Amino acid sequence: MVHSLSRRFFISALAAFSASPTVARPVDRSLRPVARPGTPTLPKAETIETLLARAKLSGGLSCAVADPHSGEILEGRAANAVLPPASVTKAVTALYALDRLGPNHRFRTRLIATKPVQNGVLQGDLILAGGGDPTLDTEALAQLAKTLKASGLREVRGRFLLYAGALPYLRQIDDSQPDHVGYNPAISGLSLNYNRVHFEWKRAGAGWGVTMDARSANYRPEVQISRMAVIKRQVPVYTYQQKGSTDHWTVASGALGKGGARWLPVRRPDLYAGEVFRTLARAHGIVLPKEKVVKSLPGGTTLATHQSPILREILRGMLKYSTNLSAEMVGLAATQSGGKSPSSLRTSGQAMTRWAKQRLGMQQAKFLDHSGLGDGSRLSAQDMVAALTTAQARTQLGPLLKQITLRDAKGKPNTRHPLKVVAKTGTLNFASSLAGYVTAPDGRQMAFAIFTADDKRRRVLKKDERERPEGGRAWNRRSKSLQQTLLERWGGVYGG
Incomplete structure (x- = not known):
């Protein structure tokens, strides 16, 4: 209990x-x-x-x-x-x-332009299209952003779209599990970091400083799709509520100690991946508008591809x-x-x-x-x-x-x-x-x-x-x- x-x-x-x-x-x-x-x-x-x-x-x-x-x-x-x-x-x-x-099957994650890139400018939309890769991580998104920059793209004047329809969206694997267990995340055709967000806390004066990020070996992009608040209580350790597309968590202060970390599940992995890619693209000077999910994949030209392991x-x-x-x-x-x-x-x-x-x-x-x-x-x-x-x-x-x-x-x-x-x-x-x-x-x-x-x-x-x-x-x-x-x-x- x-x-x-x-x-x-x-x-x-x-x-x-x-x-x-x-x-x-x-x-x-x-x-x-x-x-x-x-x-x-x-x-x-x-x-x-x-x-x-x-x-x-x-x-x-x-x-x-x-x-x-x-x-x-x-x-x-x-x-x-x-x-x-x-x-x-x-x-x-x-x-x-x-x-x-x-x-030897591989899953592909692609960046697709709906119109030609001219003089570094894309007048159309840029699509981050998931292909059902269960191993896609922040490192892979960082490489996609780097490849996109190397292609000569500097500016996107259309929308930034996300396509996750390669697999059905399911909010969680098993609805009988506690909300906070990282082994029971959502499923989507566009997934990231096994659909988990890294929650870390450190003692800061009379309270705690907390971060929620898409951590990998070389990157720690913070996210807003999943948020945490420390509440003065002993139990329950966690509470969860989905507000719109955002995961809102609270954690009991009595359980935190001096510091620590754990992975929490993500309920909208498509938006999670989109937010993280937008942050990584910005690091290469490419400013993207806020991501939007589409249910069908528009046609276009592939600018960059990440392939999963076999x-x-x-x-x-x-x-x-x-x-x-x-x-x-x-x-x-x-x-x-x-x-x-x-x-x-x-x-x-x-x-x-x-x-x-x-x-x-x-x-x-x-x-x-x-x-x-x-x-x-x-x-x-x-x-x-x-x-x-x-x-x-x-x-x-x-x-x-x-x-x-x-x-x-x-x-x-x-x-x-x-x-x-x-x-x-x-x-x-x-x-x-x-x-x-x-x-x-x-x-x-x-x-x-x-x-x-x-x-x-x-x-x-x-x-x-x-x-x-x-x-x-x-x-x-x-x-x-x-x-x-x-x-x-x-x-x-x-x-x-």
Whole structure:
């Protein structure tokens, strides 16, 4: 609950073949594996039920481990039970985007002139046209401004227009999240800095000095599209109100301490990008009128273009940092590539669900978004290993997954652990997931999926409890410990 947030916590918070028939067969009990002759096992190859009892983890468990080439499930427990996949959803989104857009796809952000530039003067309009790039940042806008100057443009006598229609505008990813969490921003075809604004405060006499800027490595342009006021109170820590096109925030003085910073979500990313570009252009002597959004893209001549990294690299970053905005934007773009523009994340998630059933053999899958942030998505371990054992996943997804370092008996990272794991993690309130590939000491690779969730505790959470629910951190630690012991069991039983 908000009133339980300590100052200490507040400050810390700142800083292609189908699946085989074997995979399709429901697995709802622990199979009895037999260790292969000559294959060493862990000292105690305890059953899944024993490991689960020791974890003292409330809620449900769905897990499965399979041979990645044949698709044969080696062992599972309630493998066909559906649970919230959390950010493991992003692994499916990566496969969806790779299939629909291609690994070398790039997103373009352009500056377009509606009339010719003559003697450095544009009599027509200048358009900043977004192309759905989830990685566009202030550095990229600064380079566009520099290129525009180098083209010879000195003056714009028409309008400064913004086009964000490459993707549908959505005010936020999930409306059940607290207003202030940076991982739940708006979505737009023209986005900037993952649609977050940098809020910083410093003690100044009896009060605090605050800034709201579009910070990057080399630039700190302040913005007016998002504003902050410090209010003398203890709770709530934040309040939010949208007035017109401007985000108005207040923060409790009692939570600020001497200084700090955090990223806050932006609800009008198109106007945010436009304001920042206008500031950067002014630094090059090009004064632009106040930005205006247009719904259709006028024709004209492209004066400057910024290209995103190739999709494969965007997805690698998305999987490593679990970036919700990247997942939603590439997922929407993948759906849109089929010729229909989705009106919501739900309709786009449903399109990905149909694709996953057809291409990956995920018969029980239900996706309502592309990041896993929303509550309605459901996935079983059986379906996830069905996806992971396709040739597409092994060759395209596997190399993009993050290496997971397992821990020693004291809970410290153990870089010498005999098991090597590449996977996607997922964490929601009282839901934790892990899916990917584990390599045993003898070199044998296995595909696995582990989903845990306590739906009863999830259902009773209030909106203001979702950033740090009581008991959530301890529950998550127990789940992650169970995940490691399951991997160690499988490595010991099925590999040397």
